[in-house]
Amino acid sequence: xxxxxxxxxxxxxxxxxxxxxxxxxxxxxxxxxxxxxxxxxxxxxxxxxxxxxxxxxxxxxxxxxxxxxxxxxxxxxxxxxxxxxxxxxxxxxxxxxxxxxxxxxxxxxxxxxxxxxxxxxxxxxxxxxxxxxxxxxxxxxxxxxxxxxxxxxxxxxxxxxxxxxxxxxxxxxxxxxxxxxxxxxxxxxxxxxxxxxxxxxxxxxxxxxxxxxxxxxxxxxxxxxxxxx
Amino acid sequence: xxxxxxxxxxxxxxxxxxxxxxxxxxxxxxxxxxxxxxxxxxxxxxxxxxxxxxxxxxxxxxxxxxxxxxxxxxxxxxxxxxxxxxxxxxxxxxxxxxxxxxxxxxxxxxxxxxxxxxxxxxxxxxxxxxxxxxxxxxxxxxxxxxxxxxxxxxxxxxxxxxxxxxxxxxxxxxxxxxxxxxxxxxxxxxxxxxxxxxxxxxxxxxxxxxxxxxxxxxxxxxxxxxxxxxxxxxxxxxxxxxxxxxxxxxxxxxxxxxxxxxxxxxxxxxxxxxxxxxxxxxxxxxxxxxxxxxxxxxxxxxxxxxxxxxxxxxxxxxxxxxxxxxxxxxxxxxxxxxxxxxxxxxxxxxxxxxxxxxxxxxxxxxxxxxxxxxxxxxxxxxxxxxxxxxxxxxxxxxxxxxxxxxxxxxxxxxxxxxxxxxxxxxxxxxxxxxxxxxxxxxxxxxxxxxxxxxxxxxxxxxxxxxxxxxxxxxxxxxxxxxxxxxxxxxxxxxxxxxxxxxxxxxxxxxxxxxxxxxxxxxxxxxxx
Ligand SMILES: Nc1ncnc2c1ncn2[C@@H]1O[C@H](COP(=O)(O)OP(=O)(O)OP(=O)(O)O)[C@@H](O)[C@H]1O
Ligand SMILES: [Mg+2]
Numbered sequence: 001x002x003x004x005x006x007x008x009x010x011x012x013x014x015x016x017x018x019x020x021x022x023x024x025x026x027x028x029x030x031x032x033x034x035x036x037x038x039x040x041x042x043x044x045x046x047x048x049x050x051x052x053x054x055x056x057x058x059x060x061x062x063x064x065x066x067x068x069x070x071x072x073x074x075x076x077x078x079x080x081x082x083x084x085x086x087x088x089x090x091x092x093x094x095x096x097x098x099x100x101x102x103x104x105x106x107x108x109x110x111x112x113x114x115x116x117x118x119x120x121x122x123x124x125x126x127x128x129x130x131x132x133x134x135x136x137x138x139x140x141x142x143x144x145x146x147x148x149x150x151x152x153x154x155x156x157x158x159x160x161x162x163x164x165x166x167x168x169x170x171x172x173x174x175x176x177x178x179x180x181x182x183x184x185x186x187x188x189x190x191x192x193x194x195x196x197x198x199x200x201x202x203x204x205x206x207x208x209x210x211x212x213x214x215x216x217x218x219x220x221x222x223x224x225x226x227x228x229x
Numbered sequence: 230x231x232x233x234x235x236x237x238x239x240x241x242x243x244x245x246x247x248x249x250x251x252x253x254x255x256x257x258x259x260x261x262x263x264x265x266x267x268x269x270x271x272x273x274x275x276x277x278x279x280x281x282x283x284x285x286x287x288x289x290x291x292x293x294x295x296x297x298x299x300x301x302x303x304x305x306x307x308x309x310x311x312x313x314x315x316x317x318x319x320x321x322x323x324x325x326x327x328x329x330x331x332x333x334x335x336x337x338x339x340x341x342x343x344x345x346x347x348x349x350x351x352x353x354x355x356x357x358x359x360x361x362x363x364x365x366x367x368x369x370x371x372x373x374x375x376x377x378x379x380x381x382x383x384x385x386x387x388x389x390x391x392x393x394x395x396x397x398x399x400x401x402x403x404x405x406x407x408x409x410x411x412x413x414x415x416x417x418x419x420x421x422x423x424x425x426x427x428x429x430x431x432x433x434x435x436x437x438x439x440x441x442x443x444x445x446x447x448x449x450x451x452x453x454x455x456x457x458x459x460x461x462x463x464x465x466x467x468x469x470x471x472x473x474x475x476x477x478x479x480x481x482x483x484x485x486x487x488x489x490x491x492x493x494x495x496x497x498x499x500x501x502x503x504x505x506x507x508x509x510x511x512x513x514x515x516x517x518x519x520x521x522x523x524x525x526x527x528x529x530x531x532x533x534x535x536x537x538x539x540x541x542x543x544x545x546x547x548x549x550x551x552x553x554x555x556x557x558x559x560x561x562x563x564x565x566x567x568x569x570x571x572x573x574x575x576x577x578x579x580x581x582x583x584x585x586x587x588x589x590x591x592x593x594x595x596x597x598x599x600x601x602x603x604x605x606x607x608x609x610x611x612x613x614x615x616x617x618x619x620x621x622x623x624x625x626x627x628x629x630x631x632x633x634x635x636x637x638x639x640x641x642x643x644x645x646x647x648x649x650x651x652x653x654x655x656x657x658x659x660x661x662x663x664x665x666x667x668x669x670x671x672x673x674x675x676x677x678x679x680x681x682x683x684x685x686x687x688x689x690x691x692x693x694x695x696x697x698x699x700x701x702x703x704x705x706x707x708x709x710x711x712x713x714x715x716x717x718x719x720x721x722x723x724x725x726x727x728x729x730x731x732x733x734x735x736x737x738x739x740x741x742x743x744x745x746x747x748x749x750x751x752x753x754x755x756x757x
Contacts, residue, residue: 046753046754047750050749050750050753053663055662055663055749055750055753056749056750075667075668076667076668076669079662079665079666079667079668080665080667081665082663082664082665083664083665083666084665086665088663088664090663090753093656093660094660095660096238096657096660096661097242097657098238098239098241098242098657099238103230103238106230107230107235107661107664108664108665109230110230110231110232110235110666111661111664111665111666111667111670112665116230153664157665
């Protein structure tokens with residue numbers, strides 16, 4: 001389903017130095033598979049998700065999603081592809097503040113070429129337990145509720161892949177488990193592959209497959225030396 | 230969920246700032262609307278004034294002042310010069326009779342409580358029309374009668390301003406500093422229905438009574454010598470007499486006509502005008518004037534025949550005025566006095582409707598008049614048009630440009646307002662992009678927001694502008710005689726809509742470009 005080969009992403013620092021963030025030789029996720037990506041802060045987890053989502057472009061390498069090589073696509077094509085195939089949940093501030101819960105879900109549908117499916121939007125809100133809150137603005141929802149709306153929205157266009165960047169980091173422990181369970185169960189129901197980034201070993205422990213981003217780095221030592229030099 | 234709605238939500242989110250921005254555009258648009266409507270009001274009031282007659286004949290001088298003074302009843306600093314009463318008779322029974330359908334004498338220079346009081350004959354309302362050939366109507370009473378020298382009628386606005394009602398009397402006052410009240414009371418016998426012309430603001434009194442007023446020597450200087458010859462008047466009083474006579478003269482002259490050119494004929498006419506004060510000359514010299522009358526028909530008998538058919542109508546046309554002279558002599562027995570004065574009667578102007586059935590005469594009439602020393606003939610519509618286009622038009626163009634500039638400045642307010650909010654909405658844009666919105670879509674949302682603000686402001690402005698006009702309507706009507714309704718839309722206001730959209734697109738472009746260039750990855754990081 002998701003296949004990365006030789007993906008390299010570097011950032012040029014303000015001081016002129018080059019920061020090697022990503023250097024992944026091979027990374028695969030099967031259809032419907034749910035994995036956790038861990039790693040120390042600043043190791044490039046968010047950058048990886050951005051590259052997979054097509055928000056950022058790797059400097060080199062190939063990324064296939066559902067058989068499509070997004071590195072060959074133009075930006076506009078990637079935008080459309082993202083709208084149709086990829087759901088994204090951030091750590092916080094997922095929702096557009098001016099729109100109600102329902103409108104946030106409907107808006108996601110707006111950017112695909114397909115028709116807006118109100119019934120599905122309502123069904124998803126019901127699925128995350130917020131059918132009675134569909135008219136509420138984000139400010140009228142708790143952080144946990146906002147994350148649930150974000151999950152519903154990420155699944156709105158029946159994506160193939162859900163990317164979740166520390167979706168439970170800002171939620172209290174009780175709700176953490178609930179939100180996490182919601183993500184996992186809905187992905188299972190819709191047969192969506194899941195890549196979930198987290199710092200929490202507790203969260204990671206629930207997944208069958210846990211990866212550490214550092215381990216994907218080729219010749220990490222060499223690069224590190226270059227950087228210092 | 231359309232992009233319009235997305236843009237609208239964005240406006241709602243910043244409701245106060247958006248409302249203020251739109252309102253500032255609204256103020257500019259209201260200004261534009263006000264200028265447009267006022268432009269139209271002035272245009273209408275100027276162009277409407279002179280309908281129902283196509284020539285104004287008055288003393289030589291500035292054609293524009295003649296028109297402003299007689300058509301618009303403007304109180305000019307210097308009173309207009311006068312023309313002799315006998316010249317008016319050229320139109321009712323003399324040389325020009327075939328060239329006119331109606332000729333109405335007017336004397337200006339008096340007012341009452343700020344409303345111009347004009348001395349004229351009942352023909353003003355019986356024979357002349359206003360706007361598109363509409364007949365004057367009275368909301369109360371009737372037209373004044375030629376044989377009742379001290380009757381008067383009052384325009385709708387003047388009636389409101391002065392409070393005069395039917396049956397009440399007033400004394401006209403000579404306009405200008407030190408103007409004396411006439412010692413003559415005129416009785417209001419009718420109130421005119423509103424016409425939307427300058428006549429709404431005026432009072433019209435019987436010229437007979439006006440001429441008899443003993444004190445109005447204090448009026449316009451040229452009024453010093455008053456009233457005119459009785460014998461001549463009596464002649465005029467018998468249209469059935471004078472018409473055939475004129476007719477006969479015309480036919481008699483037709484024989485001589487073939488050899489004389491039009492120009493020499495009128496030049497001779499000019500010559501004989503000099504002798505006019507000697508009165509009987511008028512009738513005797515008529516053969517000469519007959520020349521002028523027939524000149525255009527030279528070599529074209531059917532035309533002459535058509536002209537010959539006119540006098541009958543002509544006579545009826547001028548009847549009320551003629552009647553007036555007749556009755557005046559019946560009522561007031563100071564004949565000698567009257568004779569004395571009528572000879573020296575003077576007029577400010579003659580409003581002339583030319584004979585549409587004899588275009589040859591009508592068209593040569595102004596030339597014939599202008600060649601002579603006595604008077605000038607002015608096409609009021611032409612003077613108004615020129616005046617409007619050069620003076621008024623330019624002032625209004627300036628106003629319009631200023632108003633448009635206000636809209637432009639207000640639109641730049643939209644730019645500033647949206648641009649300032651761009652840092653706040655960077656994260657929102659990044660979320661939309663992460664959801665799959667393209668750069669063009671987020672750019673479009675910003676442009677639509679700008680357009681919505683400016684169109685919203687436009688609607689506010691149009692409502693505000695028309696509300697303003699509606700509120701000022703009665704005042705405008707009082708000042709100009711033009712009725713303006715609150716929803717008196719100008720077609721040109723439709724230009725505002727594409728204009729505003731264009732402006733909004735231009736000013737929205739800068740923030741929209743910022744949206745277009747937003748770095749999604751970095752903006753998402755910034756939010757979290
Ligand atoms: N646009 C950029 N320009 C330069 N450097 C960047 C840019 N974006 C990220 N980086 C750097 O790349 C590195 C990886 O960042 P990234 O956000 O992917 O880390 P992360 O693993 O998600 O960290 P965290 O766990 O704290 O969220 C960081 O050192 C960051 O400073
Ligand atoms: Mg991160």
